[in-house]
Amino acid sequence: DQQVKxxxxxxxxxxxxxxxxxxxxxxxxxxxxxxxxxxxxxxxxFLISISSxxxxxxxxxxxxFLNKSAKHLSLHIVPSQPGxxxxxxxxxxxxSGNTGKLIFGQGTTLQVKP
Amino acid sequence: xxxxxxxxxxxxxxxxxxxxxQCAQDMNHEYMSWYRQDPGMxxxxxxxxxxxxxxxxxxxxxxxxxxxxxxxxxxLRLLSAAPSQTSVYFCASRAQGGLTDTQYFGPGTRLxxx
Numbered sequence: 001d002q003q004v005k006x007x008x009x010x011x012x013x014x015x016x017x018x019x020x021x022x023x024x025x026x027x028x029x030x031x032x033x034x035x036x037x038x039x040x041x042x043x044x045x046f047l048i049s050i051s052s053x054x055x056x057x058x059x060x061x062x063x064x065f066l067n068k069s070a071k072h073l074s075l076h077i078v079p080s081q082p083g084x085x086x087x088x089x090x091x092x093x094x095x096s097g098n099t100g101k102l103i104f105g106q107g108t109t110l111q112v113k114p
Numbered sequence: 115x116x117x118x119x120x121x122x123x124x125x126x127x128x129x130x131x132x133x134x135x136q137c138a139q140d141m142n143h144e145y146m147s148w149y150r151q152d153p154g155m156x157x158x159x160x161x162x163x164x165x166x167x168x169x170x171x172x173x174x175x176x177x178x179x180x181x182x183x184x185x186x187x188x189x190l191r192l193l194s195a196a197p198s199q200t201s202v203y204f205c206a207s208r209a210q211g212g213l214t215d216t217q218y219f220g221p222g223t224r225l226x227x228x
Contacts, residue, residue: 106154
């Protein structure tokens with residue numbers, strides 16, 4: 001059973017516009033959420049995270065929103081750039097054990113068109 | 115600082131063969147993990163380790179063995195490869211006590227089992 005779900009396999013946006021990537025989770029014990037970015041033939045790299053005690057975290061062009069009641073988080077990229085084209089994975093940390101265990105979503109492929 | 119390194123980058127095996135995927139990190143991280151990435155499934159945790167001599171199972175441990183004799187190395191062993199193990203494998207590491215977001219991934223090993 002998929003505990004972290006990204007229901008949109010792909011997203012295409014125009015350069016300069018906003019990209020919104022969505023993620024849903026089922027386990028209310030998750031206390032930390034992360035977004036990773038992955039280019040082809042490379043490992044995932046950390047992008048931005050949010051603790052369950054917050055509802056928003058911003059880092060430059062990237063903002064993550066968390067709605068705990070809906071068990072939903074989203075990543076906003078504004079403005080989108082062609083270099084943002086990649087696969088984006090949502091991930092959740094199951095509890096505060098801090099062991100490095102992460103549960104990942106299926107990924108969303110973002111294409112930003114010039 | 116090489117970060118997390120994985121060898122080989124590519125491997126083709128026949129069903130029933132055994133092999134070891136190597137992972138090493140030079141950041142003195144206590145926590146190391148192995149994930150596999152399959153189309154439409156995201157990254158799934160196979161095994162993880164919270165320190166030398168300590169390992170535990172993740173979501174999909176069947177068919178894989180691990181050991182952690184040193185802090186630096188965390189090899190993943192396939193005892194009898196099966197076509198279902200065709201995947202891209204990522205190793206990751208994180209420092210103890212650090213934030214969950216400081217998890218570093220290797221470049222991956224693409225394994226094909228015929």
